[in-house]
Amino acid sequence: xxxxPQYSITxxxxxxxxxxxxxxxxxxxxxVALAWIPNLQKDTRIRNGHASTAIEGNPLTLxxxxxxxxxxxxxxxxxxxxxxxxxxxxxxxxxxxxxxVKRIGHEHLFELHRLxxxxxxxxxxxxxxxxIGVQVGKHLPPPAADISPLMFELLEWWNGESRRxxxxxxxAILHYRFEDIHPFADGNGRTGRALALWDLYRRGFDAHYxxxxxxxxxxxxxxxxxxxxxxxxxxxxxxxxxEYSARGLHETLGRVWLRLQKFQASATAKITLTPRQExxxxxxxxxxxxxxxxxxxxLNVSRQGAMNIITPLLxxxxxxxxxxxxxxxYYLVQP
Numbered sequence: 001x002x003x004x005p006q007y008s009i010t011x012x013x014x015x016x017x018x019x020x021x022x023x024x025x026x027x028x029x030x031x032v033a034l035a036w037i038p039n040l041q042k043d044t045r046i047r048n049g050h051a052s053t054a055i056e057g058n059p060l061t062l063x064x065x066x067x068x069x070x071x072x073x074x075x076x077x078x079x080x081x082x083x084x085x086x087x088x089x090x091x092x093x094x095x096x097x098x099x100x101v102k103r104i105g106h107e108h109l110f111e112l113h114r115l116x117x118x119x120x121x122x123x124x125x126x127x128x129x130x131x132i133g134v135q136v137g138k139h140l141p142p143p144a145a146d147i148s149p150l151m152f153e154l155l156e157w158w159n160g161e162s163r164r165x166x167x168x169x170x171x172a173i174l175h176y177r178f179e180d181i182h183p184f185a186d187g188n189g190r191t192g193r194a195l196a197l198w199d200l201y202r203r204g205f206d207a208h209y210x211x212x213x214x215x216x217x218x219x220x221x222x223x224x225x226x227x228x229x230x231x232x233x234x235x236x237x238x239x240x241x242x243e244y245s246a247r248g249l250h251e252t253l254g255r256v257w258l259r260l261q262k263f264q265a266s267a268t269a270k271i272t273l274t275p276r277q278e279x280x281x282x283x284x285x286x287x288x289x290x291x292x293x294x295x296x297x298x299l300n301v302s303r304q305g306a307m308n309i310i311t312p313l314l315x316x317x318x319x320x321x322x323x324x325x326x327x328x329x330y331y332l333v334q335p
Contacts, residue, residue: 124185
């Protein structure tokens with residue numbers, strides 16, 4: 001018998017789902033023909049990798065995670081922290097590759113978990129359901145003997161009944177129920193969030209892989225954990241969790257829309273961004289502003305080389321310089 005989630009569609013939840021659908025449609029329409037989408041996808045993968053591992057305590061910064069994704073060596077971090085991030089990138093590649101798989105089975109979950117948890121588990125075995133009892137805070141997940149049948153029920157629901165729901169709801173329900181069962185000895189948080197993302201991909205909700213809701217969870221981890229715990233306090237009623245997740249997805253899509261708008265001038269100015277120009281725009285977004293010397297250092301170019309990168313962006317209205325000739329700094333032009 002498939003899993004049967006309990007929840008109510010409140011006016012607040014319905015309004016959020018409608019707002020998310022409208023915002024998603026605008027994003028999909030605006031992004032479909034932009035040549036720099038691959039770089040935006042890369043940036044989203046980096047943000048996902050940073051946020052989801054940081055929730056579990058990984059100490060690497062966003063820039064360090066970016067360096068790992070780009071194949072650069074980190075000398076000031078431990079091997080396990082790096083492995084956790086690299087594993088997460090492998091997991092993301094797996095769900096992107098399998099975005100259109102029609103039926104998910106236990107073997108898919110085992111492979112995803114193996115990729116995410118390989119060599120970084122404190123207990124248990126990567127790619128296999130746990131054989132021990134565990135406790136997560138105050139929560140006692142089901143005993144090991146119940147895991148396989150409970151996961152079979154959840155997979156039956158995911159492959160069938162869930163498709164009748166908005167992906168906004170189905171991804172959140174899948175996320176919670178997986179965490180509640182806690183089927184693996186370790187690595188369940190990263191795996192559950194990856195499954196929720198996979199559901200959005202399978203449903204075509206994030207066709208360009210531009211969304212990173214894990215950042216929303218990471219920015220206020222106590223609220224994230226409290227929202228998960230609230231379901232159990234409410235007798236397995238998912239309503240408040242669905243509202244929380246929908247607010248997070250709405251916030252995430254709002255950020256993506258702003259990022260798209262920041263680059264929109266490139267189309268009207270008919271500028272084709274080079275990889276280094278895209279990199280500079282990303283640096284300005286992350287740092288807020290940069291002095292000329294900082295730009296030369298980040299891009300590893302000469303003073304004249306930096307100006308060759310900067311000048312077209314100034315002319316296109318994508319960036320601006322504020323301050324004097326000596327103390328001026330470059331900023332993204334706000335939409």
